[in-house]
Amino acid sequence: MGSSPKKTTLQRYLSQLQQHPLRTKAITAGVLSGVSDVVSQKLSGIQKIQLRRVLLKVIFAGGFLGPAGHFFHTYLDKVFKGKKDTKTVAKKVIVEQLTLSPLNHLLFMIYYGVVIERTPWNLVRERIKKTYPTVQLTAWTFFPVVGWINYKYVPLHFRVILHSVVAFFWAIFLTLRARSVTTLALAKAK
Numbered sequence: 001m002g003s004s005p006k007k008t009t010l011q012r013y014l015s016q017l018q019q020h021p022l023r024t025k026a027i028t029a030g031v032l033s034g035v036s037d038v039v040s041q042k043l044s045g046i047q048k049i050q051l052r053r054v055l056l057k058v059i060f061a062g063g064f065l066g067p068a069g070h071f072f073h074t075y076l077d078k079v080f081k082g083k084k085d086t087k088t089v090a091k092k093v094i095v096e097q098l099t100l101s102p103l104n105h106l107l108f109m110i111y112y113g114v115v116i117e118r119t120p121w122n123l124v125r126e127r128i129k130k131t132y133p134t135v136q137l138t139a140w141t142f143f144p145v146v147g148w149i150n151y152k153y154v155p156l157h158f159r160v161i162l163h164s165v166v167a168f169f170w171a172i173f174l175t176l177r178a179r180s181v182t183t184l185a186l187a188k189a190k
Contacts, residue, residue, distance in 0.1 A: 017157055025070045025160040030062025032168045040172040056116045057171070065104065065167065069160040072100050077156050084152055093147040101143055105135055108174060135174065143170075 017024045037057040041049055076095065080088050109132060113124030146166050150159045 017161075021157055022067060022070050025164075026062045026066035028161055029066030029069070029164045029167070030058040032164045033061030033065070033171060034058040036168040036171040040176055043172065044176055053116050056111075060108070060111050060115075061164075061167075061171075064107065066160060066164065068100065068104070069163055072096070073150075073156060073159045076151075082156070089148060089151045092151045093144050096147050097140060097144055101139055102136055105139060105174075106132060109135070112174075138173075139170070 034054050037054045076092050109128050113119045
C-alpha cells in the first residue's frame with residue numbers, strides 16, 4: 001500500500017529540510033515570497049503579472065531572508081542553549097525584534113525601491129524616512145507574538161518556515177504600502 005501523493009511530497013520536503021536545511025529554507029522563503037508577490041500584484045490591480053518583479057522578490061527572500069533567518073535562529077539557539085523557559089523566550093524575542101526585524105525591513109524597503117522599482121535613490125531615501133518607522137512599529141505589533149510562538153513551541157528546523165509563512169502575508173502588506181507611497185511620491189515629483 002503506497003502513501004498518498006501529499007504525504008509523499010511532505011515526506012520528501014521534510015527529508016530535504018533535514019539533509020539540506022539552509023538550501024531548503026532558502027528555496028521555501030523564495031517560493032513563498034514569489035507567490036506572495038503574485039497575490040499582492042493581483043490585489044493592487046495589476047492586470048499582467050510582472051515576472052521580473054516576482055523573480056527579484058524570490059531572489060531577495062531566497063538569497064537573504066531564508067539564509068539570514070536560518071543562521072540567526074541557529075545562533076540564538078546556541079547562545080541560549082535551546083532553552084524554552086519564559087525568560088529565555090522573551091530574551092530571544094527582544095533580540096530578534098531589535099536586530100533582525102529592523103534590518104530585514106530596512107533592506108527590503110531599499111531593495112524594493114532601488115532594485116525592483118528602479119526608483120531614484122533620493123526618492124527611496126525619502127520614502128524610507130517617511131514610512132520606515134511606521135512599518136517597523138506595525139511589525140512590532142504582531143511579530144513579537146510570532147517570535148514568541150516560534151521560540152516557545154516550534155522546533156528550530158521549522159522556525160524559518162513559520163516565519164516565511166507569516167512573511168507571505170506581511171510582504172503583501174509591505175508591497176501594497178510601498179507601492180501606494182511610491183505612487184504618491186512620483187505624483188508629487190511631477
